[in-house]
Amino acid sequence: MQASCVLSPQARKPLDEACSKARARPLEADARTHMLLAKPIAPTILRLAVPNSTVMIVQILIGLLEVYFVSRTGVDALAGVSAVFPLVSLVVAIAQGALGGGIVTTVARVLGAGRIGEASEYAWYAVLLGVPLGLATTAVMVALGPTLYAHMGVSGNALEIAASYSLIIFSGATVIWLFNLLMAVVRGTGNLQVPVIVVCGGGLMLVPLSQALIFGAFGYQGLGPSGGAVAMLAYYALGTLAYAAYLWGRFGVLKPSIRVPRLSLVPALAILRVGGMSAVVSSTTNLTLAIVTAYVATGGVEALAGYGAGSRLEFLLVPLAYGVGGPVGIVISANLGAGQVERAVKASWIGVLMAFALTESIGLTAAAFPKAWIGLFSQDPSVLQVGAEYLHRVGPFFGFFGIGYALYCVGQATRRMEASVLAALLRAAIAVLGGFVVVWLKADVTWNFIAVALGMVAFGLFALPPLINRSGYE
Incomplete structure (x- = not known):
C-alpha cells in the first residue's frame, strides 16, 4: 500500500506561507536591503x-x-x-x-x-x-x-x-x-x-x-x-x-x-497621515523655543541674548538626533516589511539608546563648561551668566530630547505617531504654563529653564509606551 502524500489543510498552511514569502522576495536581495535585514544593527x-x-x-x-x-x-x-x-x-x-x-x-x-x-x-x-x-x-x-x-x-x-x-x-x-x-x-x-x-x-x-x-x-x-x-x-x-x-x-x-x-489614493493618504502627525512634532519644537524666548525677553536684552546663545545648542540637537533617528526608522521599516519583528524592536531600543547617549553627552559637556559655548557669541558678563544658567539647568536633560526625537522616527516606521504627538504637545504646554507661572510670580526669568528641562523629560518619557508595549510591531 502506498503512503499518502496529501497534507491536511492545517499542516499545509505553514508551508504555503513560507512559499509565499519566498516568492515575494527577489532571488538576489539588494545589497543595501540585505544590510538592513541581516547585518549587525x-x-x-x-x-x-x-x-x-x-x-x-x-x-x-x-x-x-x-x-x-x-x-x-x-x-x-x-x-x-x-x-x-x-x-x-x-x-x-x-x-x-x-x-x-x-x-x-x-x-x-x-x-x-x-x-x-x-x-x-x-x-x-x-x-x-x-x-x-x-x-x-x-x-x-x-x-x-x-x-x-x-x-x-x-x-x-x-x-x-x-x-x-x-x-x-x-x-x-x-x-x-x-x-x-x-x-x-x-x-x-x-x-x-x-x-x-x-x-x-x-x-x-x-x-x-x-x-x-x-x-x-x-x-x-x-x-x-x-x-x-x-x-x-x-x-x-x-x-x-x-x-x-x-x-x-x-x-x-x-x-x-x-x-x-x-x-491609488490609499498610499498617498497613508503618507499624508504620517506626515501630518510628524509635522505637529516638528512644529512644536520651534513653537516651544519661540514661547520660551518670549518669556525670557521680559528679563531684558542681556537675558534674551544669553538664552539665545544657549538655545542655539538645542537647535543643533535636531539634526544630530535625526541623524541617528532617520536611519533607525529605515532599519525598523525594512525589518517590519520582512516580518522580522524582533529585529525591528531591537533596532528601536538600540537607536533610542544611541540617540540618548549622543545628546546626553553633549548636554553634560555643555553643563560642565557652559562659558566655552556661550563665549562664542558674547563676552558680556550678564549674557554669559544667563547662558551658563540655561546650560546648567537644561543641559543634563538633553538626553531626553534625544530619546523623544528617536521615538518620533520610530513612530514614523511603525506608523504609530500618537504618543510622539502627545509628548510634543505636552512639552509645549509645560513651557507655556511654566512661563506663565514665572511671570505671575514675578520670579527671575531663569526659572523658565526649569520648565524647559521638565518639558524635555516629558518629550522623552511620554513617547516611550508604544515601544514598551510593542504597539505597531505585531
Missing part, C-alpha cells in the same frame, strides 16, 4: 547616520550662508530676509522630515518585503504629492506673504525686500517639495550617499552663484537680496533633476516606469 545605524547627519548639517549651513550673504547688503535686507527665512525652513522641515519621513519608512518597509516594483512606484507618489503641495504653498504665500511679514513687525524698505524675496522663493515652492520628497525616496532604499553628493555638490555650486547673483560679477550688477532667492531655487531645481535622473535612470534598486503608472 548598531554598526548599520552608525554607517547610515554619518551621511544622514552630513546632509542635515550642510542644509542648515546653506541657509545660514544665504542669510550671511544677504546681510552684507544692509540692515534692511537682513531684517526682510530674516522674516522670510523661518517660513522657508518650515516648508523644508515638513517636506524633508515630516512628509519625507513617511515616504522614507514606507519605501524601506516595502523593500523589506521584497516588493521592488511596488517600492518603485513611490517615486511617482513623491511627484503626485509634491506638485499640488508646492502649488498650494505658492498660492498661500503669494496671497498672504506681505501681510504676514507686516504683522511680524517688518516695515518700510525691509518689508519691500521681504515681499520681493518671498515672491521669488515661494514661486518655486514646487521644486523645494520635489527635491525633498524625491530625496526621501532615495533615502528609503538605504542609499544615503547619493543625497550627500547632491546636497554637498549643490552647496559648492550655490556659494559662488549666490554671491554672483546678489552682488554681481563679470560686469553683471546683481539683483541684490532677491538674487539669493534665485540662487536657492537654482539649487533646488538642479538637485531635483539629479534625483530624478538617478531614480528614472534606474541607477539604484528602484526601477520606476517612464510613464505614469496607475496610482
Whole structure:
C-alpha cells in the first residue's frame, strides 16, 4: 500500500506561507536591503547616520550662508530676509522630515518585503504629492506673504525686500517639495550617499552663484537680496533633476516606469497621515523655543541674548538626533516589511539608546563648561551668566530630547505617531504654563529653564509606551 502524500489543510498552511514569502522576495536581495535585514544593527545605524547627519548639517549651513550673504547688503535686507527665512525652513522641515519621513519608512518597509516594483512606484507618489503641495504653498504665500511679514513687525524698505524675496522663493515652492520628497525616496532604499553628493555638490555650486547673483560679477550688477532667492531655487531645481535622473535612470534598486503608472489614493493618504502627525512634532519644537524666548525677553536684552546663545545648542540637537533617528526608522521599516519583528524592536531600543547617549553627552559637556559655548557669541558678563544658567539647568536633560526625537522616527516606521504627538504637545504646554507661572510670580526669568528641562523629560518619557508595549510591531 502506498503512503499518502496529501497534507491536511492545517499542516499545509505553514508551508504555503513560507512559499509565499519566498516568492515575494527577489532571488538576489539588494545589497543595501540585505544590510538592513541581516547585518549587525548598531554598526548599520552608525554607517547610515554619518551621511544622514552630513546632509542635515550642510542644509542648515546653506541657509545660514544665504542669510550671511544677504546681510552684507544692509540692515534692511537682513531684517526682510530674516522674516522670510523661518517660513522657508518650515516648508523644508515638513517636506524633508515630516512628509519625507513617511515616504522614507514606507519605501524601506516595502523593500523589506521584497516588493521592488511596488517600492518603485513611490517615486511617482513623491511627484503626485509634491506638485499640488508646492502649488498650494505658492498660492498661500503669494496671497498672504506681505501681510504676514507686516504683522511680524517688518516695515518700510525691509518689508519691500521681504515681499520681493518671498515672491521669488515661494514661486518655486514646487521644486523645494520635489527635491525633498524625491530625496526621501532615495533615502528609503538605504542609499544615503547619493543625497550627500547632491546636497554637498549643490552647496559648492550655490556659494559662488549666490554671491554672483546678489552682488554681481563679470560686469553683471546683481539683483541684490532677491538674487539669493534665485540662487536657492537654482539649487533646488538642479538637485531635483539629479534625483530624478538617478531614480528614472534606474541607477539604484528602484526601477520606476517612464510613464505614469496607475496610482491609488490609499498610499498617498497613508503618507499624508504620517506626515501630518510628524509635522505637529516638528512644529512644536520651534513653537516651544519661540514661547520660551518670549518669556525670557521680559528679563531684558542681556537675558534674551544669553538664552539665545544657549538655545542655539538645542537647535543643533535636531539634526544630530535625526541623524541617528532617520536611519533607525529605515532599519525598523525594512525589518517590519520582512516580518522580522524582533529585529525591528531591537533596532528601536538600540537607536533610542544611541540617540540618548549622543545628546546626553553633549548636554553634560555643555553643563560642565557652559562659558566655552556661550563665549562664542558674547563676552558680556550678564549674557554669559544667563547662558551658563540655561546650560546648567537644561543641559543634563538633553538626553531626553534625544530619546523623544528617536521615538518620533520610530513612530514614523511603525506608523504609530500618537504618543510622539502627545509628548510634543505636552512639552509645549509645560513651557507655556511654566512661563506663565514665572511671570505671575514675578520670579527671575531663569526659572523658565526649569520648565524647559521638565518639558524635555516629558518629550522623552511620554513617547516611550508604544515601544514598551510593542504597539505597531505585531
